[in-house]
Amino acid sequence: MSGMNDELLALSGLDDGWLDRRVFWDRDVYELELERIFARCWLFVAHESQLPKPGAFITTWMGEDNVLVVRRRDGSIGAYLNSCPHRGNRVCTAEVGTARGFVCNYHGWSFGLDGGLTGVHESAAFGREPGFDRSRLGLTPVAQLDTYKGLVFATFDPGAPPLRDYLGDFAFYLDVILDNDEGGTEFAGGSIKSVLGCNWKIAAENFAGDALHAGWTHASGAEAMLGRGVPDLGAEDAESYHVNANGHCWEFNLDGVGNAATLGDPRVMAYLRDHEKRFAERLGALRARMVGSISSVNVFPNFSFLPGQNTFRTWQPKGPHRTELHTWVLVNRNAPQDVKDAWRKGAMMTFSPSGVFEMDDGENWELATRSNAGVVTRKQRLYYGLGSGTAIEHPELPGNVHRGQINDANQRAFYRRWSQLLRARTWDEAAS
């Protein structure tokens, strides 16, 4: 990289609360993100419940690489580049389904659930070719794949640390939503996909820490679902936090049900109330109060969710100024069907492209991105200074803990991790 970019990637003003706008605009920054973040980090690719039996598959994205995620015959999960090693065509054109194998439409090469090449059209001609070796012509697998309590993650980097280390102290927080019930979780049926004309980081950092926008941007949505606005969250004695670990971020208070209440469904509220004690038994009193509270989460780099509404989503990068949003709804597997249905409907009513909350986010994010087309505008740094000096030690909460959810501490942590990874040539360098 050029000297100018080294300076940009260092984000030197961040600790003082300033962010360089070029991170949202420059094409060379974006290309480096694809190499050093999306081709290296552990990325969310599926929930295990989406792959219920051998042959079940979904196609998804890891950066701009299309990936085929498959339940193999032995019950394990594989993930491969969805691209034929012969001429590069996709071998699977559906987004979800069940298959015995995959056949490329172009020249009829076929692949098993383990990714291996099982057959070719005009096989006699290939059989006469001395250099043709089927064992070297399977679909390219990801370097590592692992699960954490139902969530499937993959990385293209053989040198990436194990998933458990990548999540680090953040696993403690993930259990709030993934392990509050003995039956674990599943995704409700289907997924919704839409396109935002924004940089992927603007959406990711919003979920990482932006409780501030909730009461303002979403005043009209709160009016629709609660009959009132969002209460102020920033009182000095508010029992709320920004926590982060390895760039993964969770902002929350301890009201227990504030997010869930926006679904406007008594069945969801009754479920949470009835299970309060059980949550506390599994998670302890403090984490039990996070299950449905006013909060938002981003797992670095681009996997977000909202406890309470239980919308889960990935911000798939499609160029520096375009993001494809994929959303799912998470439910507890053991919850009654009517509660699961209420959650699915409520999550869509609030946080989907037609949701009364989400429909006010897109324009903000698109214009926040597009403003940076101006060469003069782009030179004006953005203010990320809220909550300096809020770092605390907490007897129960691991990771970096900050007092107060009206804060920019998580956003700064997100960009610090971003900067670290973009400058590091190896995972060893990034960890230091």
Place this chain on the structure above:
Amino acid sequence: MTTMETYWEVQTFLAYEARLLDEERYTEWLGLFTEDAHYWVPGVENRGRSDPNGPYAPSRMAYFDDTLEDLRRRVVRFTAPTAWAEDPATRHLHVVSNIEVERAETPGELLVRSVIVNYRGQGDIDAATLYGRREDILRRVSGELRIARRLVLLRHAVLPAKNINTFF
């Protein structure tokens, strides 16, 4: 088959409904539904032809899976003075075409099929166009046509828009 008079009445009704949406007259629009209405715009999945599960299903995620009460809530958001994204106003256009009218299974109800094209212009140059097929059940309430059920099948697996701040 239905009479030309019924066809004319249905076409006039759908054109009027589209104009209410274009003019953001949401409260009047709500008045076109029966109390037990179901308004459903399912998400569309890109699945193979041989997949028995099909591109949409009631158990899966949907843009709208609404009772009249749900639609009323949405209208609260649209009409709230704090709906910042609605000001300046979106420039809506709802085009209804390919209308087919036949008797529904329930006596006195009509099954109406149509094609909907929805264009939205926003801000300076933002624009989105969505396409879908509709299947409505229209019922007479006190002599007037009302929408008892609407299914909108969008033609998009990935919605080519940041949101749906309108109805179809």
